[in-house]
Amino acid sequence: MSVIYILLTISIIVAIGFFIAFIVAVKSGQFDDSYTPSVRMLFEDELVKEKPKKSILTKKD
Amino acid sequence: MEPKTCFHCGLDAADSEIIYDEKSFCCQGCKTVYEIFSDNDLTSYYELQNAPGTTPKDVEGKYNFLDNAKIVESLLEFNDDNTQIVSLYIPHIHCSSCIWVLENLNKLNPAISSSMVNFGKKTVRITYNTNQISLKALVQLLSRIGYEPFISLDDYSVGKKNIDRSLIYKLGVAGFAFGNIMFLSFPEYFQVDEFWLEQFKPLFRWLMFSFSLPVVFYSAQDYFISAYKGLKSGILNIDVPIALGAAVLFIRSTAEIILDLGTGFFDSLAGLIFFLLLGKFFQQKTYSFLSFERDYKSYFPIGITKITAEGDEISIQVYDIKKGDRLLIRNEELIPVDCILINGRARIDYSFVTGESEAVSKQSGNKLYAGGKQVEGSIEVDVLKSVEQSYLTQLWSNDVFNINKEDAFTTLTNTISKRFTLAILSIAIIATAYWLVNDSSKAMNVFTAVLIIACPCAIALAAPFTLGNILRIFGKQKFYAKNASVIEQLAQINTIIFDKTGTITANKETSIEYEGAQLSSDEEVFLKSTLRNSNHPLSRSLYTLLNEHDIVTIENYQEHIGKGISAQHNKDSIKIGSGAFVGHTSEGKSLITAVHVSTNNKYKGRFTFYNRYRKGLSKLFNQLKPSYDLVILSGDNSGEEKNLTKLLPAKTKLLFNQKPEDKLEYIKHHQNSGAKVLMIGDGLNDAGAIAQSDVGVAISENVNVFSPACDAILDASNFTLLYDFIKASKSAIKIIKWSFVLSLIYNCIGLYFAVTGQLLPVIAAILMPLSSISIVVFTTLCTNFVGKKIHDKVEKT
Numbered sequence: 001m002s003v004i005y006i007l008l009t010i011s012i013i014v015a016i017g018f019f020i021a022f023i024v025a026v027k028s029g030q031f032d033d034s035y036t037p038s039v040r041m042l043f044e045d046e047l048v049k050e051k052p053k054k055s056i057l058t059k060k061d
Numbered sequence: 062m063e064p065k066t067c068f069h070c071g072l073d074a075a076d077s078e079i080i081y082d083e084k085s086f087c088c089q090g091c092k093t094v095y096e097i098f099s100d101n102d103l104t105s106y107y108e109l110q111n112a113p114g115t116t117p118k119d120v121e122g123k124y125n126f127l128d129n130a131k132i133v134e135s136l137l138e139f140n141d142d143n144t145q146i147v148s149l150y151i152p153h154i155h156c157s158s159c160i161w162v163l164e165n166l167n168k169l170n171p172a173i174s175s176s177m178v179n180f181g182k183k184t185v186r187i188t189y190n191t192n193q194i195s196l197k198a199l200v201q202l203l204s205r206i207g208y209e210p211f212i213s214l215d216d217y218s219v220g221k222k223n224i225d226r227s228l229i230y231k232l233g234v235a236g237f238a239f240g241n242i243m244f245l246s247f248p249e250y251f252q253v254d255e256f257w258l259e260q261f262k263p264l265f266r267w268l269m270f271s272f273s274l275p276v277v278f279y280s281a282q283d284y285f286i287s288a289y290k291g292l293k294s295g296i297l298n299i300d301v302p303i304a305l306g307a308a309v310l311f312i313r314s315t316a317e318i319i320l321d322l323g324t325g326f327f328d329s330l331a332g333l334i335f336f337l338l339l340g341k342f343f344q345q346k347t348y349s350f351l352s353f354e355r356d357y358k359s360y361f362p363i364g365i366t367k368i369t370a371e372g373d374e375i376s377i378q379v380y381d382i383k384k385g386d387r388l389l390i391r392n393e394e395l396i397p398v399d400c401i402l403i404n405g406r407a408r409i410d411y412s413f414v415t416g417e418s419e420a421v422s423k424q425s426g427n428k429l430y431a432g433g434k435q436v437e438g439s440i441e442v443d444v445l446k447s448v449e450q451s452y453l454t455q456l457w458s459n460d461v462f463n464i465n466k467e468d469a470f471t472t473l474t475n476t477i478s479k480r481f482t483l484a485i486l487s488i489a490i491i492a493t494a495y496w497l498v499n500d501s502s503k504a505m506n507v508f509t510a511v512l513i514i515a516c517p518c519a520i521a522l523a524a525p526f527t528l529g530n531i532l533r534i535f536g537k538q539k540f541y542a543k544n545a546s547v548i549e550q551l552a553q554i555n556t557i558i559f560d561k562t563g564t565i566t567a568n569k570e571t572s573i574e575y576e577g578a579q580l581s582s583d584e585e586v587f588l589k590s591t592l593r594n595s596n597h598p599l600s601r602s603l604y605t606l607l608n609e610h611d612i613v614t615i616e617n618y619q620e621h622i623g624k625g626i627s628a629q630h631n632k633d634s635i636k637i638g639s640g641a642f643v644g645h646t647s648e649g650k651s652l653i654t655a656v657h658v659s660t661n662n663k664y665k666g667r668f669t670f671y672n673r674y675r676k677g678l679s680k681l682f683n684q685l686k687p688s689y690d691l692v693i694l695s696g697d698n699s700g701e702e703k704n705l706t707k708l709l710p711a712k713t714k715l716l717f718n719q720k721p722e723d724k725l726e727y728i729k730h731h732q733n734s735g736a737k738v739l740m741i742g743d744g745l746n747d748a749g750a751i752a753q754s755d756v757g758v759a760i761s762e763n764v765n766v767f768s769p770a771c772d773a774i775l776d777a778s779n780f781t782l783l784y785d786f787i788k789a790s791k792s793a794i795k796i797i798k799w800s801f802v803l804s805l806i807y808n809c810i811g812l813y814f815a816v817t818g819q820l821l822p823v824i825a826a827i828l829m830p831l832s833s834i835s836i837v838v839f840t841t842l843c844t845n846f847v848g849k850k851i852h853d854k855v856e857k858t
Binding site for chain 2: 022034035040
């Protein structure tokens, strides 16, 4: 039954891990602006413009 | 044909005939922005939102002050050899297109390495390479695409602002501990006699103890500090019973596990603090894009052009202006100091300072006061006083601006908490005394149990959740209150004072009436053609009012400053202007704003300008009339008195020619005789009155631009909802009172267990969250009902 010591240790380490992640997130300013990121993630990636075909020609050999 | 609107900004573009890329534009400015965007692959801007842009303004010379290295340094957030970071406030940010284009600035100029928009604050944070682009060029680039940043004296050296995130940390810590303690305390609630459980009990208990340490000593510290401060100044605020409850919870629980008497109440303790902080967090609704603390600094420019003795123009900081300096004030610039006009034609708009809507003309040698805005060409002035000593800034040295209204106000919660604390303490003492006589082993148990169960978590949560929710509901209707106590104060007012210009009148609108001999159509054409040449605001409004006519060429057009204009066409002559100027002398000095017209030296008649009052004004006043004293304090002359008496209920008091200090004194006087005053104003001239009043509301046509320091900002479009807002805040107080009743019922149930000495941790663990959650649900439902009533009313109109 002493396995419970290992389980408790693991669970507390995991919990503290998440807690540290939370602190880091607050510190980096993630909670300062809760609106803009929600819009930003909806922007479409722009189409990559077709490069001039020169590069393909030179690669032929 | 469908009406054509500008592809860039959405304004009417039917008359402009500017077509580019098969798209119509209202002006060259909008077209230029489109060209910039289409040349740089930024046309997605128009796909995200229809017509998102704004017409760029001419900024020639406006940002010359950014050549001054000292000013630039004070604006920057970060400055290294060749990298600078600046945060700029851009009022125009309003949609997703704005975010997109501002975050793609690097496509317009590769020197910009990154830009991040904060939509809530309407700021953009730009990192750029100083070798390739200067701050001035950057600001000009933004202005050119219609995103002109707003830089005022307020921004001076605030680059390194610290954001207070401590509440989020505290909430995080409490939530983390609460969750973990819950897990650890669960086993003991279910199977108390199981063998293995007995074995691990001490371990579980000490783990709970260690999780509770950060909750008590970090998350809850504000309550202890506030309770201590309250006691020191002899006030039993709501934090006293909370701190007492938390302290007793912690001490008793610790004693229980040391002496192996039980599990303690660690879960209730962590839950209590977590819920309380959650309430605080909810109440802390802030409108980060609004500023409630504005003083003259937010109106003033940061730099100004100085003309040196050699005749060169240099930019200097406003604080560096010295007596005797010669300054150049450009069109649309604000005069930052008291000064004397030396050169040029001055037309000064003092509406910020006095509330007078009419711009005044000044001749060289006249004194100009700080706060006026030049609205016609450039002028040169000699400085009389430095910024701090100017007339306008002196107003801010008045003591009312240093009083924190929130501190001075006793909230409903604190009023209740005084009686509550005394009642709880007496119950605890009586119960303990009873047990001391009957069964002294239980006495300590009962004493602590009473303090624990009576901890007024639900009472403390009622106000934050009710007021926080009302704050949000008001915000949706464009009434932005600074904090929750404003709503409590709003429910108590009995006198409402209005400013006139800009508050009950719509700012730029006037109605015009013509009296006199009928003008022939030829004369009307002539009149309109003449007015076309003048930039005087009265001419402009008259011009737009007159019917469409062909424009005829006029000769010999002359402007006579402060008098009027004259012109000739064929053999006819026309004079437009003041009564004396056109040769009309029958009346004395009139208080009415009017433009007189004569043709061929024969007097024709006058156009009279009246203020246009906001729609629904008289209905609003009639709604307010039964329960409030209504007063109008105007800085204007009494020319509108007749109009107002017709429009408003008879008992409304009208006072004219009130200087800013007069308004402040008037309010002070009435407060001394017991009035609770709501002041509604708009300009700097009301700033003192707004600060002095119990609730000061600034009304604003555009909430992003200017408003003096105040307790709440109301969007002008919802002015007529004022009565509903006051009514809603009264309902909010009622809701809080009912919540108190509800939480007292919970307390009575809890007290029964406590006083009889049978309070088990599991009962506390159930009762405390249950009471808190039901209060939150109750207040949320009730406030949403109130909010729905306002919403329905808006929908109907």
